[in-house]
Amino acid sequence: MTPIKKLLQVTSSPHIHSTESISSAMRDVLLALVPALLVSLYFFRVPALLLVLSCVSSAYIAEYLCLKAMGKQTPVKEQSAVVTGLLLAFCLPPTLPLWMGALGSAFGIVIAKHLFGGLGYNIFNPALIGRCFLLASFPVAMTHWITPIDGVSSASPLGMLKESMEGSLPSVTQLLVGNVSGSLGETSAVAILIGGLYLWYRGHIDLRIPASFIGTVFVLTFIIAMVNGKGISCPLFHLFAGGLFLGAFFMATDWVTTPVTKLGRILFGIGCGSLVVLIRVKGGYPEGVAYSILLMNVVTPLLDRYTKARVFGREQRNG
Amino acid sequence: MRRATFRGGIHLPGYKELTSNSATVVLPVPDKLYIPLSQHIGAPCAPFVNVGERVKKGQKIGVGKGFVSAPVHSSVSGTVTDILIMEHPSGSFVPCIVVENDRQEEWAESVKSATDTEILSPEELRSIILNAGIVGMGGATFPTHVKYSPVEGRQVDTVILNGVECEPYLTSDHRLMLEKPEQIIAGLGYIMKAVNCRKGLIGIEDNKPDAVEKMQNAAKANPGISVVVLKEKYPQGSEKQLIYACTGRHVPVGGLPIAVGVIVNNVATAVAITDAVEHGIPLIERYVTVSGDGIVTPANYLVRIGTLFNDLILQSGGFTGETEKIIAGGPMMGKTVFTSHIPVVKGTSGILVMQKKTGKISAEYPCVRCAKCVDACPAFLEPTSLAKLARRRLWKETEDGDVMSCIECGSCAFICPSQIPLLQHIRRAKQAVLAARTLTSAAQ
Numbered sequence: 001m002t003p004i005k006k007l008l009q010v011t012s013s014p015h016i017h018s019t020e021s022i023s024s025a026m027r028d029v030l031l032a033l034v035p036a037l038l039v040s041l042y043f044f045r046v047p048a049l050l051l052v053l054s055c056v057s058s059a060y061i062a063e064y065l066c067l068k069a070m071g072k073q074t075p076v077k078e079q080s081a082v083v084t085g086l087l088l089a090f091c092l093p094p095t096l097p098l099w100m101g102a103l104g105s106a107f108g109i110v111i112a113k114h115l116f117g118g119l120g121y122n123i124f125n126p127a128l129i130g131r132c133f134l135l136a137s138f139p140v141a142m143t144h145w146i147t148p149i150d151g152v153s154s155a156s157p158l159g160m161l162k163e164s165m166e167g168s169l170p171s172v173t174q175l176l177v178g179n180v181s182g183s184l185g186e187t188s189a190v191a192i193l194i195g196g197l198y199l200w201y202r203g204h205i206d207l208r209i210p211a212s213f214i215g216t217v218f219v220l221t222f223i224i225a226m227v228n229g230k231g232i233s234c235p236l237f238h239l240f241a242g243g244l245f246l247g248a249f250f251m252a253t254d255w256v257t258t259p260v261t262k263l264g265r266i267l268f269g270i271g272c273g274s275l276v277v278l279i280r281v282k283g284g285y286p287e288g289v290a291y292s293i294l295l296m297n298v299v300t301p302l303l304d305r306y307t308k309a310r311v312f313g314r315e316q317r318n319g
Numbered sequence: 320m321r322r323a324t325f326r327g328g329i330h331l332p333g334y335k336e337l338t339s340n341s342a343t344v345v346l347p348v349p350d351k352l353y354i355p356l357s358q359h360i361g362a363p364c365a366p367f368v369n370v371g372e373r374v375k376k377g378q379k380i381g382v383g384k385g386f387v388s389a390p391v392h393s394s395v396s397g398t399v400t401d402i403l404i405m406e407h408p409s410g411s412f413v414p415c416i417v418v419e420n421d422r423q424e425e426w427a428e429s430v431k432s433a434t435d436t437e438i439l440s441p442e443e444l445r446s447i448i449l450n451a452g453i454v455g456m457g458g459a460t461f462p463t464h465v466k467y468s469p470v471e472g473r474q475v476d477t478v479i480l481n482g483v484e485c486e487p488y489l490t491s492d493h494r495l496m497l498e499k500p501e502q503i504i505a506g507l508g509y510i511m512k513a514v515n516c517r518k519g520l521i522g523i524e525d526n527k528p529d530a531v532e533k534m535q536n537a538a539k540a541n542p543g544i545s546v547v548v549l550k551e552k553y554p555q556g557s558e559k560q561l562i563y564a565c566t567g568r569h570v571p572v573g574g575l576p577i578a579v580g581v582i583v584n585n586v587a588t589a590v591a592i593t594d595a596v597e598h599g600i601p602l603i604e605r606y607v608t609v610s611g612d613g614i615v616t617p618a619n620y621l622v623r624i625g626t627l628f629n630d631l632i633l634q635s636g637g638f639t640g641e642t643e644k645i646i647a648g649g650p651m652m653g654k655t656v657f658t659s660h661i662p663v664v665k666g667t668s669g670i671l672v673m674q675k676k677t678g679k680i681s682a683e684y685p686c687v688r689c690a691k692c693v694d695a696c697p698a699f700l701e702p703t704s705l706a707k708l709a710r711r712r713l714w715k716e717t718e719d720g721d722v723m724s725c726i727e728c729g730s731c732a733f734i735c736p737s738q739i740p741l742l743q744h745i746r747r748a749k750q751a752v753l754a755a756r757t758l759t760s761a762a763q
Contacts, residue, residue, distance in 0.1 A: 005656045009644050015673065015730030016331075016487065016650045020736045022684045078684070120685035120737075203691070260690035260701065263686055309699040311721040312559065313514075313572045 022119075026079040028202050032195035033086055033250070039178045039188040043148035044094035048184050049102045052089040058102035059085030059109050066114035080119060084108055087127035087250060090185025091243055091290065092134070093144050095151075100138055104130035124297045125257050128290045135290075145181040154181040157241035162286040172233065175240035186246040189239070196249030208265040209258065210248040216273025218243060224281060243274065247289035257297045264303035271296045322525055322550035325560040327697040329730045331487050331553045331651070333526065337610050337617040339490040340592070343498060345621045346634055348422075352394055352625030353415045353662040354380065355407055359454040360461050361387035366416060372399050377601050378427035379450075380416050389462040390452045393418050394603040394623035396425040406661045408647035410629075410654055415662065418625070430599045441467075444513040444596065451595035452602045452665075455482055457556065457585035458493075458648055460666035463592070466582055467513045475514040476580040479565050480507050480589055482523040482530065483556035486649025489669045491606035492586050494619045496523070496530035499590050500537035506589030508541050509596050514582060519544040521586070522565050526551040553651065554728035558583050560697050572724050587668075602665055609635045613642050613672035628659040628670050638672060646671040651729045681742065684737035692741055693733035698724045702731035706744035714755060717748040725749060 040048050063081035067073065085105045091099055108130030116122040135142045147154045157180050160169055170180045178188025186192070199205045221235040238244070252258060252272050259265050272292045279288025357363035364381030367390075368374055374393040381391040381750045393416075401417040429450075432624040439447070449464035478504065484492040496503060513704075521538070523531050525548050538544045547565045549555055559570045561583060576583055587605060594600040603624050610617035615636025622631065628645065632638070646653040647661075648669055663670075692702040700721055708716045722745060732743040 007661075008642065008655065010655045010657055011644065012655075012746070013380065013727070014651045014733050014742065015644060015646055015653065015671075016733065017738065018329075018734055018736075020734070021738065022687065022736050073682075077682070118685070120687045124594050158353060204689070206690075206694075255687045255689040258688075260688055260693045260703070262694075303400070308701065309634065309693075311572060311700060311724050312563075312698045313569045313724070314721070 022078045022080070024219045025204055026083055028145065028199065028204055028248075029083050030079060030086070032198045033083075033090070033185070035191040036090065036185045036246070037086070038186060039191040040094075040185045043178060044146070044184060044189065045149070047151075047206070048094045050098055051092060051094060051096060051184060054098040055089035055092070055101045055105040056082055056085035058105040059088070062106040062109035063114075066110060066118070070114065070118070072118065078119070081109055084113070084126045084130075088130045090246055091127070091131050093142060093146075094184045095144055095146055096134075096141055100134055100141060104134040107133045120256055122236070122256055123300075124294055125251050125254050128251055128294050130310045131290050132294065139180055147181050148179050156180075156182050156286065157237070158280065158286040161237065161241070162280075167280070168242075169237065170206050172236050172240060175237070180241070182241070183243060186243040189245045192245040193248055199249070199253070205249070205253040206262070206265050208262060209252050211270045212266045212269025213248040213252050213272045214239060214244060216270045216296070217276055220274065220277040221281075224277070238277070238280065240286045243289040247272070247293055251289075251293050252296070257300060259303040259307065261304055261307040261309060262308075263307040264300075267307065268296050268300065271299065322507040322548055323564045324550040324552050325555060325564045327695055327730075328552040328554060328560070329695045329734055330551070331485075331733070334488045334610070335490050335493070335526070337488065338608055338619050339493055341618060343494045343606060343619040344619050344634075346623070346626065346631065348395055348420055348623055348628045350420050350625055351400075352418045352420065352623060353405055353627065354391055354394065354418060354625035355405065355413045355415045355662060355664055356381040357407070358391060358411045358460060358624070358664040358666065359389045360459065361389070361406055363413065364388065364391055366402055366414070366491060368399050368416065370399050370402060373397070374399055374418060375425050375427040377430040377599075377603060378668055379429070379452075379601075380418075387462055387465050389454050389464075390450065390601075391624075392414075392427075392452055392601040393601050394625050395420040396423045397421040399518060400546055406656070406658065408654060408656060408661055408667055409663055410656070415625075430601075433597045434595055435713060436698035439512070439596070441513050441515060444509055447513060447595050448513070448592060450601070451591070451592045453588060453595060454665050455585060456587035456591065456605060456665060456668070458652070458666045458668055460664075463584065463588060466584070467510070469514075470711065473517045473577050474580060475577065475582050476542055477513065477518045477520060477566060477582075478507060478510050478516055479561060479581060479583045479589055480519070480586050481556055481558075481583055482521050482527075482534065482560060482586045484527075485524065485551075485553045485556040486651055486653070486669070487609040488671055489608045489649050490610075491608045491619055491668050493527050493530055495586055495590060495606050497533055500533045501540070502590045502593040503534065503586050504537045504544060504593070504748050507544055508592040509592050510584060510589065511543060517543045517584075520565050521546045522549055522555070522561050523547070524549050524551045524555060536628070549729065553730065554697055554726070555699065557726050559726070572721065585687070597705060605663070605665065605667070607631065607663060607667055608669035609672075610669065611646070611671035611673050611727070613638055613640060613674035615639055622663050624663060624665060626663045628656070629664065631663070631670055632659055632672065639674065641675040642672055643675040644673040646673065648687045651733065652727065679713070683739055686737055689736060691734045691736065695730040695734045697730065698726055700725060702745060703739070706739060706741045708743040712751075714748060714751040717745075718752045718755075722748045723752060
């Protein structure tokens with residue numbers, strides 16, 4: 001045995017740490033997005049691939065330049081910017097000019113993320129800010145949809161619903177698979193669900209948010225359908241068409257911009273769901289997921305403040 | 320079956336297989352023992368012997384002043400060669416009595432077996448426990464007799480023995496439950512008698528099915544005692560979390576278990592009580608786990624109090640590679656020590672040797688509000704919010720956020736993907752709040 005001559009290192013507890021880090025968590029998110037990415041590449045082919053590459057590389061470069069300009073640590077050590085770029089690409093029309101995608105991506109990273117303080121400090125989801133910026137700037141390009149595989153111009157399913165083109169609506173099975181026109185990565189509910197459940201299994205997301213979000217949309221559209229004398233297909237359509245699943249599993253569960261308390265998360269999901277239905281049914285847009293989440297991002301600090309858990313042993317009655 | 324547990328907490332890698340399957344080794348008694356005069360929470364002891372004096376095994380060599388204190392005894396027979404100031408596993412420096420072992424193992428006159436334990440009154444039991452120097456052996460080292468003293472208007476209805484051992488690496492309590500189940504049950508019986516209570520529970524996690532079986536069999540000796548099998552989770556061995564898991568009761572903020580009619584003791588404490596009541600043997604030895612990736616042969620030992628960490632490490636084959644840390648206790652709540660030239664005390668459940676890590680340590684990132692610490696906190700605090708307030712020195716706000724309810728289990732800091740030292744920030748806030756409270760009460 002070699003006796004220890006020098007003094008040992010003394011630190012305060014705990015002396016072990018989980019193997020998880022920001023980088024590993026971001027890798028998990030990217031992995032969770034792979035099924036939806038594969039489906040979108042299958043249905044929307046080369047344009048989809050180019051748009052994804054354009055958004056991701058733009059986000060990465062913007063992140064690097066911001067870190068550099070602000071005197072923070074470079075190179076980029078974690079992949080949250082890649083996640084932002086990929087998520088933005090997922091909610092864009094596949095035919096969008098590449099420079100627009102790159103611009104939206106850079107806008108999200110620079111304005112919504114780094115001008116608010118960078119990782120951990122942004123109030124709004126950067127990908128959604130990028131999308132809304134593009135929608136406001138380029139309304140025509142942002143609402144030009146194509147059918148999968150053959151790439152013929154077509155209205156989006158929610159657009160058809162809005163314009164009462166009910167005869168040409170796709171079936172629920174088509175919506176589940178993703179074989180419909182729509183944003184690049186949000187058409188396949190099944191692929192997104194697989195990724196979402198993976199994130200839950202890895203302990204990165206709380207199912208309270210997607211469950212309350214999707215549940216609220218279902219309940220409200222169900223009630224509306226009943227009042228209007230329509231069948232079950234209408235609420236199902238609202239669930240699987242458009243960006244609800246992508247939003248509920250990947251945007252409304254974004255760590256930074258959503259509540260940390262359990263009750264807060266449920267209220268956040270209910271708020272998002274209610275706003276989506278309000279926008280889709282009464283608003284001017286066929287889709288409302290992005291705005292609903294951004295609006296709820298604003299009330300996140302309030303939700304956190306008013307839904308604090310009761311500390312163990314405080315004013316509990318003993319049974 | 321759905322197993323009882325508490326809310327919050329984390330799942331930890333156990334590393335218990337390193338030592339859980341091998342029988343406890345009786346460590347050869349060293350030539351010199353260094354017995355600290357303070358091995359408990361409360362007033363330190365004054366030496367009861369002089370340098371040069373001969374002492375016997377089990378002889379009282381230090382007596383406490385005040386009610387919250389516990390005497391210390393010589394773990395061997397021999398000669399007192401010195402009384403010196405030495406480093407202690409807690410990090411403080413305390414006076415220690417050095418006894419040179421004469422290898423006669425001659426017992427003190429006070430150590431004699433009881434003829435009939437049935438006739439002992441609660442008061443007599445408490446006095447035996449006090450005189451045997453018994454303290455909480457789970458690590459807190461609170462003098463046990465104080466816990467059993469009647470509190471006006473409070474009746475204990477349940478005594479819980481803590482056999483959870485939720486810290487990674489540690490298996491000394493596990494081995495104790497396998498090797499001395501009858502003594503544990505008997506000890507629990509004496510505790511119940513000392514506090515006039517009929518119900519005894521033993522909480523054991525489901526990662527120790529062999530211990531559950533042993534204890535269930537042994538518990539048949541006393542109809543008031545049953546085993547509660549708990550779902551493995553950290554920090555289930557924390558007093559308030561264990562009480563909740565076993566009884567569903569919430570100990571109020573700032574309150575003691577007695578507030579909900581419960582007393583909790585470690586299984587090792589129960590064995591010490593049995594030794595004291597039945598044989599008159601004071602607390603002079605304990606089970607210690609020696610483990611970690613930096614030790615050649617991890618094992619459990621039966622060790623005399625006052626044995627140096629060094630002796631145990633030598634017995635375990637010494638260090639592998641370059642040692643970074645030695646931890647007294649578990650890796651989540653234990654304390655690192657500067658040197659291995661320190662004695663095993665009544666609260667030393669384990670000695671862990673950690674090797675220098677070759678992989679790079681990830682840098683600290685800003686909080687990304689993932690809320691993993693919020694979900695993990697067994698006290699239902701918001702560790703990240705408290706840490707942010709502490710960074711800005713907003714002590715009053717941390718107090719409003721119930722920072723004093725933190726049990727310092729370390730779950731938040733363990734789980735944080737941003738590697739923020741949350742517990743360090745929270746400890747700092749607790750210190751500041753405590754100081755402010757002391758000042759306020761002094762002013763009144």
